[in-house]
Amino acid sequence: MLTLDFGFLTPAVVSSYVLKGFVFSLQLTLIAMLGGIALGTVLALMRLSSKSWLTLPAAAYVNTMRSIPLVMVILWFFLLIPLIIGRPLGAEMSAIITFTLFEAAYYSEIMRAGIQSIPRGQVAAGYALGMRYGQTMRLIVLPQAFRNMLPVLLTQTIILFQDTSLVYAIGAYDLLKGFEVAGKNFNRPVETYLVAAVLYFITSFSLSMLVRKLQQRIAIIR
């Protein structure tokens, strides 16, 4: 039976190996969330428009992204981005672009449901007030859709945070990688993987508790 020894994980070790990775994981989550929601909203509006030259490409994009494993999407972008821009791009930058474009597909499905949950009368009221399409969407529909969907958007973000560990496939230095490198250097892989799991668990679990609280509050306001 192996005895566990966490003694080597001193604050100095944690800050030199793990902190950098944790910061990158959070950065990646945050950028992909903001970019993904923005792009996803555009995709959702495209899919809900009445013009087929807008709906078809948006639907194709979303369905393609959603039917490929994320690891393969990460590998695809890591292969294609240098071919397109003509020079190699670091694994971290490639991960940020990939996750933003990939998550946009998932966020767009959430926003589409959110927009469809707004009664038609709201749109009609906007037009009746003399607003144009853009104004109706920006001032009336999207704020309500966004608020209705906030818990779901945040739950997707927790999944996104967990999925950032998959940048392992292209060797980007994230939270998991930080623990892995520390485990290799101190020859303590069992302990480092355990601590990594606990840290991911605490982060995701407390975030999902917060989302649950928020959901109750939003439900009361309505």
Place this chain on the structure above:
Amino acid sequence: MSTWDWQVFCKDTIDGEIVPRCFGGAGDITYLDWLLSAWGWTLSVSLLALLVALAFGSLMGILRTTPHRGLVLLGNAWTELFRNIPLLVQIFLWYHVVPALIPPLRGVPSFILVVLGLGLFTSARVSEQVKAGIQSLPRGQRMAGLALGFTLPQTYRHVILPMAFRIVIPPLTSEAMNIVKNSAVAFAVSISELTLFALQAQEETARGIEIYLAVTGLYFISAFAINRAFHFVEQRVRVPGMIGGGH
């Protein structure tokens, strides 16, 4: 950009010579052989993990709807545990940590560990769906069962579960498709499945686009086949007059 070179799949994996008819023989392996064997690994991991996920997920989902607080707590704890740790980290736990802490598991092949890891990760999601399915039934169904003198297990067996499982087939379909996609993480512990093939063959042949296209296509076909299989089951078990049922 250069032109397509699909001949890459006919190459021998050792000397890179193009083999006529693309399939190697007598100990030689072409990239096409390797691709197909990798597809086999992806399918085996996915299907076995699906069985694990359905078994444990259904059990935990059912426990969470019973009137016993201890069982509800067990089901909730199970679900939160397996839902809040990233799949890749769970795979590493099964591969590096579990055998180190539990010596009898030391000789277990990594294929089995990945099946357990992927299966139990997905069981948390299945448990959510099964719980929601059971709770979507009118409460009178359970009361009627108990009032007829059924014990609680009998009520589940004959009254609640036959309807609940029919209701959850559509969400379980997407979980089953997710398993095929998620099986890609098995590459991280050197299971020779499609993603590992993609990584290694891309490096060896430098024909990344052709290799990735083939692998992506096979993932797509696999997920679609699972979708059709579940759809077939859904049609077969339909109850006329019930939700989504025919007439």
